[in-house]
Amino acid sequence: MLSKLHYYYVSTVALAPFNSCNFIEQNAIQQLNNVIITPTLKCKQTEMEKNNIRNLSLAEIENYFQTKQQPKYRAKQVYEWLWQKQGLSFDTMTNLSKELRMQLTTDFTLPALTLDATQYSADGTVKTRFKTFDNYSIESVLIPTDERKTVCVSSQVGCSLTCKFCATGKMERKRNLTFDEIYDQVVLVNQQSQKVYDKKLTNIVFMGMGEPLLNYSNVLKSIERINAEDGLFMSPRRVTVSTAGVAKAIRKLGDDKVKFKLALSLHAANDVKRNEIMPINESNNIKALIEALNYFYKCTGNEITFEYILFKNFNDSIKDADELIKVYRQVPADLINIIEYNPIDDFGMIKPEEDVTMAFMNYLEKHKVNARLRRSRGKDIDAACGQLANKG
Numbered sequence: 001m002l003s004k005l006h007y008y009y010v011s012t013v014a015l016a017p018f019n020s021c022n023f024i025e026q027n028a029i030q031q032l033n034n035v036i037i038t039p040t041l042k043c044k045q046t047e048m049e050k051n052n053i054r055n056l057s058l059a060e061i062e063n064y065f066q067t068k069q070q071p072k073y074r075a076k077q078v079y080e081w082l083w084q085k086q087g088l089s090f091d092t093m094t095n096l097s098k099e100l101r102m103q104l105t106t107d108f109t110l111p112a113l114t115l116d117a118t119q120y121s122a123d124g125t126v127k128t129r130f131k132t133f134d135n136y137s138i139e140s141v142l143i144p145t146d147e148r149k150t151v152c153v154s155s156q157v158g159c160s161l162t163c164k165f166c167a168t169g170k171m172e173r174k175r176n177l178t179f180d181e182i183y184d185q186v187v188l189v190n191q192q193s194q195k196v197y198d199k200k201l202t203n204i205v206f207m208g209m210g211e212p213l214l215n216y217s218n219v220l221k222s223i224e225r226i227n228a229e230d231g232l233f234m235s236p237r238r239v240t241v242s243t244a245g246v247a248k249a250i251r252k253l254g255d256d257k258v259k260f261k262l263a264l265s266l267h268a269a270n271d272v273k274r275n276e277i278m279p280i281n282e283s284n285n286i287k288a289l290i291e292a293l294n295y296f297y298k299c300t301g302n303e304i305t306f307e308y309i310l311f312k313n314f315n316d317s318i319k320d321a322d323e324l325i326k327v328y329r330q331v332p333a334d335l336i337n338i339i340e341y342n343p344i345d346d347f348g349m350i351k352p353e354e355d356v357t358m359a360f361m362n363y364l365e366k367h368k369v370n371a372r373l374r375r376s377r378g379k380d381i382d383a384a385c386g387q388l389a390n391k392g
């Protein structure tokens with residue numbers, strides 16, 4: 001949704017069933033209607049999954065060391081490196097002997113992200129491009145304010161949902177990110193935040209490249225590691241997952257009683273307009289999303305936010321504001337973020353004039369809607385809402 005990196009955040013994609021060992025992406029919308037949780041890189045990664053040490057629990061690592069006639073505490077040391085001490089290669093695990101590190105290198109892989117390029121915006125935003133073990137590029141964005149240091153993370157390589165206003169939507173979806181690749185983004189941007197701003201991350205938003213709810217299991221597992229006492233130990237209330245609107249997955253979040261916040265990228269408050277800019281709406285219309293959000297809230301009580309990018313002469317009139325209020329009143333939403341648009345190539349829409357934007361905001365305020373205007377961040381480095389496309 002990010003690439004939506006909405007105003008300051010991002011978002012999503014669809015998964016494809018696997019055909020033999022190829023990732024044949026089938027109709028994304030059909031996939032949405034079927035199911036959401038598909039293993040990542042199934043065939044190609046079978047070996048990788050078997051050997052990736054981060055797929056092992058602490059107990060499994062203990063078992064491994066037992067077979068090597070090593071004391072149990074070795075497992076705890078390794079586990080701490082993996083999840084708490086940013087040990088992104090076996091070489092960094094300096095409290096293990098050289099021989100033991102070599103043994104681990106022989107027996108396991110540790111396919112961590114590596115830093116590829118960093119760009120600094122004049123407004124303080126920092127965009128980082130990472131490389132995956134199989135040489136794909138993904139992007140994360142650090143958005144600093146006085147009160148917060150927020151990282152916008154990607155959940156997939158590319159995106160298949162083709163939202164018309166989004167640069168990531170122009171990219172083919174390559175694959176889901178694994179839970180540890182999502183986790184690495186948070187770890188590495190946290191280091192960056194401490195280096196550049198002398199402050200740790202305070203918030204995490206899943207609004208970068210890809211649709212998080214179409215990579216459901218990896219996204220939830222990454223959040224479990226982020227929240228865990230033996231992980232980053234950050235509160236789930238600091239995490240927001242943003243979706244383009246996968247009704248079935250929103251309901252599943254409710255069933256799973258998740259503790260993080262949810263944001264819906266609405267961007268148009270009637271189906272005709274939403275179909276035009278977000279094809280996913282054809283199979284997940286606004287009524288279905290309203291019902292799913294109410295179910296989510298009933299099950300979890302967690303905060304819900306609407307994201308609404310203003311497009312000139314498309315969704316910025318007082319009639320549009322009225323329709324938006326109508327949708328807002330049907331969901332126990334805390335907030336509507338009204339987002340300033342950053343044009344991308346080939347879309348043709350731009351943001352409204354300032355007086356139109358303010359008239360829209362004033363109308364919402366007059367009707368007691370809790371709405372905030374989000375100015376774009378990182379425009380000069382293509383890190384703003386809708387701009388993530390590995391160009392930097």
Ligand code: SF4
Nearest residue numbers: 001012159163166169
């Ligand atoms: S195409 Fe849509 S769902 Fe995919 S990243 Fe862009 S805004 Fe998010």
